[in-house]
Amino acid sequence: MQRKRFDDMQCPIARSLDRVGEWWSILILRDAFYGLTRFDEFQKHLEIAPNILTRRLAGLVEEGLLEKVQYSERPPRYEYHLTARGRDFRPVLLALLQWGNSHFAPEGQSVILTDIETGKQAIPLMVDAETGKPITAATHIIAEGPAAGEKIRRHIAELVARRTGKPA
Incomplete structure (x- = not known):
């Protein structure tokens, strides 16, 4: 089944979802913010099938959220780094973190945002x-x-x- 595209819609929310609306893409971006850069790191952390990861990484590169940087010639190996566009997604991830903690964490907050200086929890x-x-x-x-x-x-x-x- 072909996924609907929202390129022709003027709505900025629809256009944004066209780029990152698939959950694997958002989780890959989350892990990139955690500092993961290599295919095997993403695969291990997300427990994602290699073919799905390959497609999602390619899509994020194509949309300009990640850049693919070669770090080894033999064999050819690549890292994926956040671009400025990708780094601008951070507030969206933090909003999702806060929303999830507020509404979908019956066992309590497993991940929180903290102030580096004080070590205290910050609420976005x-x-x-x-x-x-x-x-x-x-x-x-x-x-x-x-x-x-x-x-x-x-x-x-x-x-x-x-x-x-x-x-x-």
Whole structure:
């Protein structure tokens, strides 16, 4: 069965999921943040079939989240390093970590984010880079951007109408 692509959608969430929406890809990125770089390291840590790992690594390289760097000529061996685009995925992983700890850890938190200086647990929070103000549903809404097409404009108008009770 062919997976649906979201390249033609203007939604940035759909386009992002097109790049990393498959769970193995997200776990590979997580392990890359943990410092893993080599095929055998990813395979051992994830317990993933080699053919699946090969496809997922190739996809992450193709999408520009990882770069493939040769470290041995005989035999040819490669490492996978996070690119700037890949490193920008870190806040998404930290948000997933916090969300998972809050809602899907009945036995307690097995992995936490800690402050290097104090050693204390840090709780990720999304804030506006301009104001430093926390972003919450009560203080921020989704709005159309300057490049929004007609479909996005209609969709946003419908969401605003639903929220305000006024017709679109």
